[in-house]
Amino acid sequence: MNLQNYIRLWSYFAGHKIWIGISILLSLVLTIMMLAIPTLSANLINDGITAGDTSVVIQYGEWMLLAAIICGLAFVANTAIAVWAGEYAAHHLRVAGYAKIQTFSHGNIDRFRSSDLLIRLTTDVLTVKNATIQLVLTFPIVPFFLIGTIVLIYHTMPTLLGITFGILIALFLLLIVYLLIVQPKYLIKDERIDAVNHTLREALAGIRVVKAFVNQEYEKQRFRSVAEDLRVSATVPQYMLAYITPANTLILFLGITAIYYTGGMQAIAGTGMNIGDVTAAAQYLIFILIPVYLLSIILPLVSSADASLNRIFEVLDADPEIHPPERPAPFDVAQAKGRVVFDHVSFGYRLPDGTAAKPVLTGINLEIDPGETVGILGSTGSGKTTLVSLIPRFYDVTEGKVTIDGTDVREIALDSLRTVVGVCQQEPVLFSGTVRDTVAYGAPGMSDDAMHAAAQAADAEAFVESIPDQYNSRVARRGENFSGGQRQRLAIARTLARRPKILILDDSTSACDVVTEAGIQDAIGELMQVTTRIIIAQRISSVITADRILIMDGGQIIASGTHAELLRTSPDYQEIYASQLGGIAGAGGVA
Ligand SMILES: Nc1ncnc2c1ncn2[C@@H]1O[C@H](COP(=O)(O)OP(=O)(O)OP(=O)(O)O)[C@@H](O)[C@H]1O
Ligand SMILES: [Mg+2]
Structure with missing residues (x-):
């Protein structure tokens, strides 16, 4: 276990430590009140019942009631503090984690994977929260109770100290067995729950694919197998626990019997022991189980919270790979010309351990x-x-440099860079909201005219206006209520709304028919002040009118020229052309 993690968590409470102090005080009050009850009951028996004095019985009865009320109130107040502390820590970690993720570059996200980040900010934060609540609520009680009960047993019946320690040792041995043997089995069960969740999530997300491939039987088998693993792993620790709980009880009852026997013998022999003391000592012995039981709850929680804290702090401590320039070069977005130069550029994605992989x-x-x-x-x-993701610095080059209007992109302020360069990514992700929210995502507060212009240029205006609520229509999560081509056009409109000078369309019209695609390209030229355009495509028809076409293979540009030039000079282009001939003839672009 890493104590540093808890010290760091503790540091979040700077300025609020008074509440933790109050909580410890409340735990002390609670312990004193609980431990007072057997002493009061001993006095009630000895001085009241045995002596036949009703007023003493009533008086001690009242004291016991008062102690119980104070105990209850202390517990309520302490619970409030514990819940506050847990939620406070969770909120802090969640917000800090989310803020950190916003600073992540594509490389960071590649390595953490978004589903993993989700778990770190939800399940892991929840684990830390629960551990914090339990720690605040019960941890101080453990030493208070242990010391208190031992002192009181010694005070009531010094001869019982040996039995007390014997029982304590036996209970702690059982606790160690539980922590070393049973608890790890619970961890396996947790892993299996994750596997069930993962399988379920994947299968449900892809339920349409499953049906399309008539693969229900295969999926049922797959789920049955992980569900069976979970059943087995959940059963084993519960069986084990079934042995431990009665063993605990047995040890305790043996102890109580020993106390009654020893104490009873002394009382009968008249060696200073009386019946009230024997009863109190037996109750204290039962109380000894409380700290042991609390430890059996806290320790596993603390150890899994430790693992969760490791995973959360890994996010908080990750170094965003793309560093904004310390002193950005002067770069006027409004005056940008849009000249893009790749100068001896090499690039390789980093491996999960952060080292550079083979260049791409x-x-x-x-x-x-x-x-x-x-x-x-x-x-x-x-x-x-x-290649294009190096222009807006989604990744930084490994060697060489990329410049815009002569300035290295690494020297341009990130805001300016990403305003000048508009990228419509290969797999557009739309957020839930309205069509208006979607188009204006990168340009909040944009005018209606600007929004219409962006939508028109993306050829989205016509279909948006054909739906009942038009720009106020709902866009479902990931744009699921729109067709693939409509989603792509909304994504292009969203990119155009920021009025980039350099526009990158990465296979952004692949789901649109050839005529729509040509319409979008013309409209962008007419309606937007985009100067430089980079269009990645699978179809020759998408780029046939481009000033220049590049052909890439194995991470290199292997040919470059106009459609007509390439058709004459490049065997690779001729091959692509031949394979797509039908589409090109349809677009009317045969050279
Ligand atoms: N995030 C990433 N992490 C590691 N490797 C990656 C990553 N993205 C792409 N690659 C690898 O880099 C190479 C080039 O990928 P890239 O996405 O640039 O290809 P592409 O030409 O755009 O392909 P497509 O036409 O399928 O979109 C591939 O071998 C791919 O496996
Ligand atoms: Mg691609």
Whole structure:
């Protein structure tokens, strides 16, 4: 266990430590009151019942009632503090974690994976919260109770100290057995629950695919197998616990019997012991179980919270890979020309351990003039998306540099850079909201005219206006209530709404028909002040009118030229052309 984690968690309470102090005080009050009850009952028996004095019985009865009320109130107040502390810590971790994730670059997100980040900010935070609540609520009680009961047993019946320690040792041995053998089995069960959740989530998200492939039987088998694993792993620790609980009780009753026997014998022999003391000592012995029981709850919680804290702090301590420039170069977004240059660029994604992997792009030299439209074709995995993601610094080059209007992108303030460069990504993600929210996502408060212009340029205006609520229509999560082509057009409108000078469309019209695609390209030219355009596409028809077409293969640009030039000079282009001939003839673009 890493104590540093808890010290760090504790530091979040700076300024609120008074409440933790009050909580410890309340635990002390609670312990004193609980421990007072057997002493009071001993006096009630000895001085009241045995002596036949009713007024003493009533008086001690009242004291016991008062102690019980104070105990209850202290518990209520302490619970309030514990819940506050747990929620406070959770809130702090959640907000700090989320803020940190917002600073992450694509590389950080690749390595953490978004589903994993989700678990860190939900399940892990929940584990820390529960542990914090239990720690505040019960941890101080453990030493108070242990010391208190031992002192009181010694005070009531010094001869019983040996039995008390014997019982304590036996109970602690059982606790160790529980922590070392049973608890890890619970951890396995937790892992199996995760596996069931994961399988369920994946299958439910892809339920349509399952049906389309008529794969219900396979999915049922897959789920049955993880569910069976969970059943077995959940059963084993509960069986084990079934042995431990009666063993605890047995030890305790043996102890109580020993106390009654020893104390009873002394009382009968008249060696200073009386019946009230024997009863009180027996009650204290029962109380000894409380700290042991609390430890059996707290320790596993603390150890799993420790693992959770490790995972959360890993996020909080991650270094965002893309560092904003310390002293940004002067760069006027409004005056940007849009000249993009790749100068001897190489790039490799980092491996999960943070080390650089084999380069995905090598020796890229490319100059794109302001106003130029460049199309990029290439087989899948050839590096097209990677190439363009270096322009807005989603990733930083491994070697060489990328410049805009002569300034290295690493020297341009990130806000300015990403205002100048508009990227419509290959798999557009739409957030829930209205169509208006979607288009204005990157330009909040934009005018209606600007919104219409963006939608028109993306050829989205017509279909948006054909739906009942038009721009106020609801967009479901991930845009699921729109077709693939409509989603793509909304995503293009969203990118255009920011009026970028350099526009990158990464296969952004793949789900649109050829005519719509051509319409979008013309409209962008007419309606937007985009100067430089980079269009990645699978179809030659998407780039046929481009000023220049690049062909990528294996992370390199292997050919470059206009459609007509490439058709003459590039065997690769001729091959692509031949395979797509039908589509090109349809677009009327045969050279
Ligand atoms: N986030 C990533 N982490 C690690 N490797 C990646 C990542 N993204 C892409 N790659 C690898 O980089 C190479 C180039 O990928 P890239 O996405 O640039 O190809 P692409 O030409 O855009 O392909 P497609 O036409 O399928 O979109 C591939 O081998 C891919 O496996
Ligand atoms: Mg791609």
